[in-house]
Amino acid sequence: MKSVIETHDLCKSYHGHPVVDHLNLTVPEGCVYGFLGPNGAGKSTTMKMLLGLVHPTGGSVELLGHTLNESSRIALLRQTGSLIESPSGYLHLTARENLAIVADLKEVERRDIDRVLDIVHLTKDADRKVGQYSLGMKQRLGIAMALLGSPKLLILDEPTNGLDPAGIQEMRSLIAAMPQTTGATVLISSHLLGEIEQMVDQVGILNHGKLLFEGSLQQLQKHSRGGILLRVLDVSKALAVLNEQGMQAAARTEEPDVVLLPPQDDAALAALVCALAERGAGVVGLTAQTKSLEDIFLSLTQNSGEVA
Template structure:
């Protein structure tokens, strides 16, 4: 089964400055793919190249198993829905009227409007003027427009931007269910991992136009192993024993009975605890620290001495 999106050494530069730099992106079918990176990382430029709105200066794009070109762009984009930046719409018209206009532009049967309204939970507000909508409702209307015609691929650029916590939670639930409710693969961008980690199962992290990580959310979480806190009865003696084993331990100023160890494999940690016991040092407790996904994201995007 071919990926829904593949890019091959995709590049885009402006005035000699690379914005997207030899990007090799792979988005599997049937997933919600989180495209992450700080503001200015190149996410929006990449999405615009995927939609043929911006021409690359190098490399190529494959959508739905076919190379994107001027000759087949319109045909491929008929199978692709998108919401780039803020949703557009006529504020003086109702949601249903806005969707009717978009359906006609897409040459989609207006009968599809009821289906997309139900998916984004706007059926009961379909005949209200869009000017009366909250930002979250406008975002959902934008997604409904993108879903007209049952696209196989949905590209969403920062859809949680500006939403309050309730709106973010609502958007999470909506997008996470998209592959099941619509059959569409979803590519969603954000500069905040915490806002979308509950809705994605694949992740790509971009910084300065380069892909730093690509894989499943579970693979990213494997990077979360942090240090170890070891509570002992005799911290100085324990530190000396560990030093003999080649393990450097620090004693936190506010926890004189605790040693802070670097990340260690389980087998190595078990062996150290046995060594401490054999040396007459009692181990009272052990806590394995973990990095948050936000910490992992920040550590990956701190490249070349620059903090993203």
């Protein structure tokens, strides 16, 4: 699959302190890529390097198949839209007037304004002053500005930050549909996996400037399988069977009729239930524990980077 963004050993240091450390990102064309990490992980610095706003200490950036440098930067940024940090805009002007200014700066025809207003659902409020907008509306206006000129790549830095639940849901729906509605590949950053997991296809997890995980959301979810809670009538008989099979199991002190097993595939679990039944342990129920994606995110960022 064609890549829209590739970084090669990308580094940025300030006063000898690495903020981005030999970063190798690959963002496939046509996806929504979630760029995740705690505050201070290096996400915003990376995005600014992708836009040529910050010069790397080392390594390189490729956008849309071309190396980003002084000679290519303007041409590449004409095909890139961005919303970094808080949305900008003149509060005393209407959304349409703000978009007209940006269109002129981008040398985009003003007839594109109606298209982007429709995409971000601001057509009815286009002639209201931006000072009267909610934060969510201002964020959507910022995205509309980024979409002027039909960019192939959209880079959004924490667009759900500070929004209420309704605003977050509206932003999710808008961004998840972006590859289909606009043809743009989207890179979106966040420090909260739960806020963006419903809109992304690919995930990269950054901590202390290092990439800890990169892959599809489905690959990350595969690591969510936890242990098995086994409820039985006779815990001692169950533990005896499990010990004979060399399986690490423990009775739960808070639930004396429940045994905690390590993760098992379905075939092994079915065989185990039969063995327990034959020995009179009396299996009453099974519950598969599942790690939330937030738990996986925390285990990655707090430990060495190995998914637990």
